[in-house]
Amino acid sequence: MDQLVTIEECAAVVRNSNAVAGFFDVVSYRIDRVGGQPGYLGEYSHLVVSVKKGDGDLVDFRYFVKYLPITDLTQRKIIEEIGIFTKEAVCYREMFPKFERSMGKVQKWKPACWLARDDLMVMEDLVDNGFEGMPYRKEFGQGHMLRIIESMAQMHACCLDLEINQMKGIKLEDKFGSMLFETTFMDNPWFMSGLKGIKKAALCASKYSKNPSYKQTIEAEMVSKMDRIFELVQPSTQYQSVVVHRDLWFNNFMFRFPKDPSTGSTDYDNPSSCVLLDFQIARYLPPAVDFHCAIYLLTRRSHRDQFYESYVEHYYQTLTDKLEKLSLDINTILPWEQFRESLGHYRLVGLLWSGVLLAFVNLPEGYLHDLRVNHPQTYYDFCLVSRDKVIEEFLDKDRYYRDNLLDTVDETLEYLFGFK
CATH class of the missing domain: 3.90.1200 (Aminoglycoside 3'-phosphotransferase; Chain: A, domain 2)
Structure with a gap:
């Protein structure tokens, strides 16, 4: 499971989410599968990144991860052929970042996405944020x-x-x-x-x-x-x-x-x-x-x-x-x-x-x-x-x-x- 992302990608997620101001090092990370049944078009986990900040403090940050099925390869093949997962990843990677986001003009209407690959997305954990x-x-x-x-x-x-x-x-x-x-x-x-x-x-x-x-x-x-x-x-x-x-x-x-x-x-x-x-x-x-x-x-x-x-x-x-x-x-x-x-x-x-x-x-x-x-x-x-x-x-x-x-x-x- 931990091979789903690299330590460099974890650092990018922490940086993109503005979780830490200034210098930090990723000490470790883990991926915990979300309980319950997998989604029809993907599987879900939490990414927990342990970070050492510039002042020496250690802190954990948790994110939501959705990715192409890894337990059902037949389902994965179908989804890849249709292109349905990649479509969303490209929206988050290429189009949504161009949308106006300033709080005075736009209300929150979607989760923030900090990493979007064609086979995996790392997003804010909406439950942790009160949803x-x-x-x-x-x-x-x-x-x-x-x-x-x-x-x-x-x-x-x-x-x-x-x-x-x-x-x-x-x-x-x-x-x-x-x-x-x-x-x-x-x-x-x-x-x-x-x-x-x-x-x-x-x-x-x-x-x-x-x-x-x-x-x-x-x-x-x-x-x-x-x-x-x-x-x-x-x-x-x-x-x-x-x-x-x-x-x-x-x-x-x-x-x-x-x-x-x-x-x-x-x-x-x-x-x-x-x-x-x-x-x-x-x-x-x-x-x-x-x-x-x-x-x-x-x-x-x-x-x-x-x-x-x-x-x-x-x-x-x-x-x-x-x-x-x-x-x-x-x-x-x-x-x-x-x-x-x-x-x-x-x-x-x-x-x-x-x-x-x-x-x-x-x-x-x-x-x-x-x-x-x-x-x-x-x-x-x-x-x-x-x-x-x-x-x-x-x-x-x-x-x-x-x-x-x-x-x-x-x-x-x-x-x-x-x-x-």
Whole structure:
């Protein structure tokens, strides 16, 4: 494990993170694996660097490390071929350092990264800095969505500042195209299995599946209707684009939550700030793509029906304010009417992506890890051949899985076919 990084890289991490002022020597370092299951696209550890400062004091600094799988070489090969891990590393190494970072102009919206190799990244330890993830299967409420929208708007504002103020109008896609390529929304086995899974859920469990006429329409037309997503993820000549995150499911956020001073208990409903994690499927597309990915991946339909319009207004006002701090006028970049029009244009991206991803990530905790370790052929089939059997099983026996998936499937059917 300790061979993952060199002592010279450890020194660079300490230096880049401004952990020590002045001279220091790295005395030793170690890598401690983070407990729990590995991530789907990488593995996680802590890097602890022991430093001797110029005054002779010894001090330890801890960092978070994510790297390509080293325990599952088959998974590593797949990730390397897609380029999905390297994409994020290059974003952190080449693009994000060019973003405006001064505290008076920009709020914190991502973790700091102190070393970015194509196979490994060393980042600030967000837990040590007061951030937490949401408890498993706890619903995101208005407090979470407002903070997420604000961080998302900040990322988009930084993109526009880089493109317009610093690069004088050169498109980010032209400058950083090597890191903004499509890896996910493609005619590949993983994504196509996900789209077929939406159709399976629509046919076997949606509220429209008991109507023979509707069911016949779904069977005959749904695949061709869903194919429009491949046009929607192509570069836009119609709307202003930014770097969009897209992978906005519940594990890709960490929050600062208030603590009760008397009991020490955490108020998980009212976060004060939020950072975005994992930029492995970043793309250059209009902001409406991120807005709808967040809304459909993170909220239930009753919540969307109640708060959607207020979230649209909050995003636009937040983006307006953040652009002003960067000496940019939203009316010349993304007028309100254009933003509203783009929301309608890209709604299907959020609907279908949430259907694909929720069928995958909302399975019971540990289920996919167990499948991967103990039933590798079944895991392979689920990922790359067909999810239908697993989707049908958990629609039947897991209420959380069923309610969240059918929320988005029903709304997708209404959008595609006008079902009522």
